[in-house]
Amino acid sequence: MITGMAITVEKPGIDGLNEAVAALREWQSEGVAWQLHPGDLGWFWRNGADATAAAVRLWRRDGRILAVGFLDGADLLRLTTAPDLRRDEELARQLAEDVAAPERGVLPEGQVSVEAPMDALLQDVLPGHGWHVDEEEPWTPLSLDLTEPVKAPDLRIETVGADLAAEWAEVIGASFTRSTFTAEKWRTMAAGAPYADARCLLGYDGQGAAVAAVAVWSAGPGKPGLLEPMGVHRDQRGHGYGRAITVAAAAALQELGSSSATVNTPSSNVAAVTTYKSGGFRPWPETRDLTRDA
Structure with a gap:
């Protein structure tokens, strides 16, 4: 007390x-x-x-x-x-x-x-x-234990710097309805204190097109890391790119020393929950907000 x-x-x-x-x-x-x-x-x-x-x-x-x-x-x-x-x-x-x-x-x-x-x-x-x-509106938390090596995905992955900011922003914008994300917002985000422990990744298909993007956030060695956001270009869905970029995100967090990779998604987003499960993530019990009506 x-x-x-x-x-x-x-x-x-x-x-x-x-x-x-x-x-x-x-x-x-x-x-x-x-x-x-x-x-x-x-x-x-x-x-x-x-x-x-x-x-x-x-x-x-x-x-x-x-x-x-x-x-x-x-x-x-x-x-x-x-x-x-x-x-x-x-x-x-x-x-x-x-x-x-x-x-x-x-x-x-x-x-x-x-x-x-x-x-x-x-x-x-x-x-x-x-x-x-x-x-x-329940949410589903999921996590992947990173104590064992993470197998590299079958997708070319690039770590994003200022030179790839516009491309990362384009994929994120094409992944989420009503997204307003821009390269300038990426630069603003990357200048923030939390980004010292973060990485953004881009996944490319066999023709060299950027098809998926993710940001990963470490909280320090031995602590859970977070995926936020993860998206697949709306014109590139159904090819397993979501699973591949998710695995790449887990591998990046492992390199940063994270003990696990975590993500939280609305339970109603069945496609997202399925994607994370296919990448080896284990669902935890659903969480719910507390609401006060008007």
Whole structure:
């Protein structure tokens, strides 16, 4: 139980944002419930450091970061805590109060959702404050153990630098509906603190066309790494390129020292879940957000 000084919530500046990335790196470990990863902030960093800082919330006590929240859109707060405080009553109550009060600047009024580790006490506290489990949009976490060598995929793979940024952006743009990703956004993302432990990969078919792309984010040696995003060009689907780029992503994370490769996808995206399974990823129990109706 935390006692003594009050727990406060803040919108960090750039220094606080870098502290948040460092905390998320430190908190990653094997065998725990799915949680916010530094790579999640790294992918959002394509919008710029200021926008990323504006989307982050920090809970502190006496200078220590106790929890990190990330507004992944206006109505979804993705949240995690220091591992030793996952079941702390005082922190859970404070988090519940802050996400419920729009004037505290965490979530707005209206219908909003919170994603938190399934073993967090907040999962038990929020339903008593007008929240309910969202049964309509479950997510499937998947992971691949990297303690054994990963076999190289049957696809030419290139690591992306500034010279391939436009090509990577083109494939990502052709993989996701309404994507606005550009080469300039790649450069912005690559300049962010999380990208120090990241790589972007491009996969090419036998004719030399770029057909698949992925970004991988390490949290440091011996810790789980993240795939975010992974996409196959809409005109190149059905040839096994998704599986191949997924295996390449796992191999890249292994080279970076990651203990496992992880990914999280909507359970309704059956094609994505099937692709990851075909690459050797093992599904974990589904996760669900907590939602407060308008």
